[in-house]
Amino acid sequence: MIRKTLFLLIICLICSCDVLDMEDTESGFNFDRELFDKNRELWNDHDYSAYFFTQKFSSDFTGPQPRIRVTVANEKLETLEIVDDAAYSDEDICNYDLKYFETISELYEYIEGVAADCKRNIDSDDRNSMTGAEIKIEYDLKYNFPVEVRCVGYYKESVDGGLSISISITDFEVY
Secondary structure (H helix, E strand, O other): OHHHHHHHHHHHHHHHHHHHHHHHHHHOEEEOHHHHHHHHHHHHHHOOOOEEEEEEEEEOOOEEOOEEEEEEEOOEEEEEEEEOOOOOOOOHHHHOOOOOOOOHHHHHHHHHHHHHHHHHHHOOOOOOOEEEEEEEEEEOOOOOOEEEEEEEEEEOOOOOOOOEEEEEEEEEEEO
16 A cells, blocks of 8 residues: 555655746746866867858748858858758758858857847746747757757747757768
């Protein structure tokens, strides 16, 4: 009898933790700032100035965008090109105002800006403001840049084009 009661108590505790985590995400700010700062510092310590990577950006506001290959030299944008998408040409990057990051450092700045906007919006009394937000990031273990970024906002009322961003970085290589 004691084992059954203990087992039921453990199950209830586990289930209540899941519910609490879900509520906290929708009414707070879930962003591992310490891990973000640590990886950003490690990225900066590498001091890479010549590299290339492919990025994919999507949001509720812009919709999915083509994959864009970026070449960086002397920590500045050297070239941009559309990858594997016949619907776009390289000239379309400027013509369609596609979202892209010129460097990994710029990606870090963008994430930091989104985090600050989320915090400001959550603290706002505006009726369309957020009740919570979540920024999840996976990092490359060797080079310490974000490989997957997911940002989601939760709102008091239904909002068209609210915060829902997905960014992936692939094919990173130092040259």
